Amino acid sequence: MIPTSLPYRRVSVLLVIMGMSALAMFIQLIRVQFGPYAPVFSTWIEAAEDNEDEIEPVRGLIYDRDGDLLATNVPMYYLEVEVFQLTQASRKQIAAVLARTLALPYEDLNNQLNTDWGSLGQYRIRLTRDVDGGERWPITIDQVAADVLKSFLLDPDAPDLSGLKPVPAPKREYPASALAGHVLGFVNQEGKGYFGIEGFYDNWLGGKAITVERGYIPPEARIQPDTPAGVNLVLTLDLDIQQMTDDILRKAIEDSGSEAGQIIVMDPRNGEILAMAILPSLDPNNYEPWLEELGVDAEDLETEEDELVINPAVGGQYEPGSTFKILTMAAAIDAGVIEPEDQFIDRGLIEVGGVKIRNWNGGAWGPQTMVGCIQHSLNVCLAYVASEKLGIAPFYEYLTAFGMGRVTGIDLSGEVSGQMRTPRNPEWTEADLGTNSFGQGISVTPVQLMAAVGAVANEGVMVQPHIVRAVVGPEGAYWPKPTTLGRPISAESAKTITEMLVQSIEGETRYAHVNGYEIAGKTGTAQIPTENGYDDRWTIASFIGWGPVADPRFLVLVRLDKPESSPWGSVVAAPVFRDVVERLVAMLEIPPDSVREQIAAGD
Amino acid sequence: MNLASNDSSSADAGKNVKKRRKQAFKLTPWRSQLRITSRTVLTAIVLLIIGGLYLAVNARVARSGRSVLIMQSERAELQRQIAELTATLAELTTPERMLARALELGFRPAELGDIEYIVVAGYVPPDPFVAPKPPNSTTEHDGGLSPAYTETLGDWISRLTSPGRDGRQ
Numbered sequence: 001m002i003p004t005s006l007p008y009r010r011v012s013v014l015l016v017i018m019g020m021s022a023l024a025m026f027i028q029l030i031r032v033q034f035g036p037y038a039p040v041f042s043t044w045i046e047a048a049e050d051n052e053d054e055i056e057p058v059r060g061l062i063y064d065r066d067g068d069l070l071a072t073n074v075p076m077y078y079l080e081v082e083v084f085q086l087t088q089a090s091r092k093q094i095a096a097v098l099a100r101t102l103a104l105p106y107e108d109l110n111n112q113l114n115t116d117w118g119s120l121g122q123y124r125i126r127l128t129r130d131v132d133g134g135e136r137w138p139i140t141i142d143q144v145a146a147d148v149l150k151s152f153l154l155d156p157d158a159p160d161l162s163g164l165k166p167v168p169a170p171k172r173e174y175p176a177s178a179l180a181g182h183v184l185g186f187v188n189q190e191g192k193g194y195f196g197i198e199g200f201y202d203n204w205l206g207g208k209a210i211t212v213e214r215g216y217i218p219p220e221a222r223i224q225p226d227t228p229a230g231v232n233l234v235l236t237l238d239l240d241i242q243q244m245t246d247d248i249l250r251k252a253i254e255d256s257g258s259e260a261g262q263i264i265v266m267d268p269r270n271g272e273i274l275a276m277a278i279l280p281s282l283d284p285n286n287y288e289p290w291l292e293e294l295g296v297d298a299e300d301l302e303t304e305e306d307e308l309v310i311n312p313a314v315g316g317q318y319e320p321g322s323t324f325k326i327l328t329m330a331a332a333i334d335a336g337v338i339e340p341e342d343q344f345i346d347r348g349l350i351e352v353g354g355v356k357i358r359n360w361n362g363g364a365w366g367p368q369t370m371v372g373c374i375q376h377s378l379n380v381c382l383a384y385v386a387s388e389k390l391g392i393a394p395f396y397e398y399l400t401a402f403g404m405g406r407v408t409g410i411d412l413s414g415e416v417s418g419q420m421r422t423p424r425n426p427e428w429t430e431a432d433l434g435t436n437s438f439g440q441g442i443s444v445t446p447v448q449l450m451a452a453v454g455a456v457a458n459e460g461v462m463v464q465p466h467i468v469r470a471v472v473g474p475e476g477a478y479w480p481k482p483t484t485l486g487r488p489i490s491a492e493s494a495k496t497i498t499e500m501l502v503q504s505i506e507g508e509t510r511y512a513h514v515n516g517y518e519i520a521g522k523t524g525t526a527q528i529p530t531e532n533g534y535d536d537r538w539t540i541a542s543f544i545g546w547g548p549v550a551d552p553r554f555l556v557l558v559r560l561d562k563p564e565s566s567p568w569g570s571v572v573a574a575p576v577f578r579d580v581v582e583r584l585v586a587m588l589e590i591p592p593d594s595v596r597e598q599i600a601a602g603d
Numbered sequence: 604m605n606l607a608s609n610d611s612s613s614a615d616a617g618k619n620v621k622k623r624r625k626q627a628f629k630l631t632p633w634r635s636q637l638r639i640t641s642r643t644v645l646t647a648i649v650l651l652i653i654g655g656l657y658l659a660v661n662a663r664v665a666r667s668g669r670s671v672l673i674m675q676s677e678r679a680e681l682q683r684q685i686a687e688l689t690a691t692l693a694e695l696t697t698p699e700r701m702l703a704r705a706l707e708l709g710f711r712p713a714e715l716g717d718i719e720y721i722v723v724a725g726y727v728p729p730d731p732f733v734a735p736k737p738p739n740s741t742t743e744h745d746g747g748l749s750p751a752y753t754e755t756l757g758d759w760i761s762r763l764t765s766p767g768r769d770g771r772q
């Protein structure tokens with residue numbers, strides 16, 4: 001017999017509580033299994049079958065040589081909606097808030113929020129907007145807007161944005177905007193780098209994605225190995241010098257009415273590019289309009305990348321004109337076939353390979369030394385030197401040694417090799433020898449010319465131009481050493497031609513003269529070839545020079561395309577060179593020659 | 604003989620005990636029920652203890668997992684804030700802006716004649732800039748905090764019964 005004192009009532013209460021708890025758990029289980037989130041779980045389970053996820057690393061940063069940031073990553077946010085979290089109120093208020101803050105059409109947002117996505121098998125959607133051409137792109141917002149929306153989501157008194165979720169994604173940002181845009185290139189929305197540094201070092205900057213096991217539900221969350229980020233790059237560029245050259249170039253283009261222009265500054269001793277100003281500029285933060293101007297669809301970029309001339313300093317070949325005479329004269333001096341004081345009687349005309357060659361002004365300059373030939377930039381004299389003193393084979397051997405017809409290997413995307421016909425080429429004629437001697441009938445890129453003339457400045461040693469100074473990865477920093485491309489001429493020959501060019505500047509090219517500093521350089525006025533021969537209206541005016549001659553620290557190329565004020569390099573490009581050098585010596589802290597001599601003498 | 608007699612008497616005694624016990628259980632069946640109940644309860648308690656321990660461990664793992672997910676999310680958020688601030692700082696210190704600010708303050712670019720060079724004995728130029736090592740990318744599992752996992756039964760009931768935050772601006 002069961003004792004009557006047992007607390008039946010308490011047991012009953014306990015049973016009821018336990019029963020209700022069991023019922024609640026049962027309902028929760030049923031809800032999870034068959035409730036509104038059941039499809040979400042199913043989708044996730046299907047998606048997670050391989051239980052692996054690919055994590056893209058953070059793209060590496062780009063700095064100038066002093067640590068100024070040139071390219072970084074900032075967060076942007078996609079707007080995603082958890083469909084089952086939406087309420088009638090939040091549907092309206094999400095549409096209203098976004099329409100007002102982002103200036104988007106309310107109806108479009110409202111339609112997206114009221115679509116029955118569940119029946120389409122979608123439980124989390126990304127809000128989109130209309131763009132030109134009928135395409136729809138995801139709506140993106142910046143950090144400030146995302147912070148506002150997040151505060152709304154947390155504030156019970158704010159508009160009801162239940163279901164809305166700003167989802168972060170990295171976006172490439174270039175703090176200096178268009179400054180050095182051609183050098184940097186850009187990164188598209190898929191995170192792929194194009195052109196310039198971004199294109200050339202895309203794999204290094206982008207890093208390597210790793211595969212990790214998914215840990216979506218809390219008990220499975222585990223400390224995953226972090227993805228190693230892409231490497232950081234330190235460039236040889238000096239942002240202050242870049243800004244200075246950019247400002248001077250902008251003014252020069254305005255003053256001369258030029259169509260485009262470039263100023264490149266390189267250290268001839270090691271090939272470091274200190275500045276590469278190019279106008280019209282490219283703003284990598286906003287590259288789409290620039291691509292539109294080129295007639296390229298952003299989606300076709302990958303297929304058309306190789307055909308585009310994005311950076312004219314490495315991809316824009318041109319006939320260099322008289323700046324090329326430096327190489328012809330250097331070759332002849334190094335071959336020992338002429339001396340600076342050798343006499344030449346200029347009659348204003350010479351025939352090479354059946355083609356009559358005249359001077360730039362069509363005149364005859366009479367008796368001239370080789371220095372005079374360079375000083376007055378006499379085509380006839382240089383054609384004479386190449387054809388009658390140097391000869392065909394040595395001439396082209398020297399040009400090949402100077403790197404003509406092949407890429408320099410600079411670490412920028414899109415470099416081309418220029419064009420040089422040699423006697424081995426079936427299209428070559430002897431007339432090419434005459435025209436090539438003064439920079440016609442041969443095309444080079446600005447960087448190619450810098451490398452070749454850099455050899456003259458650097459005691460005959462040609463150094464590869466480069467942009468990256470250091471590569472910093474998780475293991476530490478790597479400093480690439482300068483690469484020597486060859487020694488086309490001897491140190492003595494380099495010194496001789498340099499002295500000739502110094503005299504040239506102190507003579508006729510006085511616009512390039514810089515007080516207190518011995519500078520060597522040469523003007524260039526090149527005609528522009530067309531399908532119907534040379535354009536008789538436009539020229540490319542240029543100047544290339546270096547200094548201080550005793551210890552060269554900089555090599556500067558100024559190029560102005562189609563100047564209206566004057567076609568001559570000596571008039572429009574040489575003063576720009578002087579302006580650059582006057583600022584450059586201050587920025588690089590190069591004392592005047594007299595001071596340096598005093599310091600060297602120990603005074 | 605005596606020994607055999609003793610054996611048979613002890614066997615008889617055992618049978619008698621069993622018989623009496625059987626008779627006792629027949630006379631008081633609640634004794635048997637109590638025994639079964641106590642064994643069942645004991646088993647249930649053991650199972651409950653094991654189940655409780657299992658649940659406690661799992662709950663702790665889940666809590667730790669949530670903490671990991673939340674901390675990963677916080678770290679990613681902090682990295683985003685750092686990136687944003689770094690970019691803002693870089694924008695504010697571009698040469699163009701610095702030059703404009705210097706001009707506003709009455710400075711002008713130095714010209715050749717303005718500069719005097721002096722020799723400083725023992726001057727050591729600064730080391731070249733070395734970029735910081737790239738930080739590792741944070742693995743952020745956004746889905747771990749999905750409402751599909753965090754919504755409780757109570758949340759669900761209140762969501763079903765609540766008319767929403769209608770009427771507010």
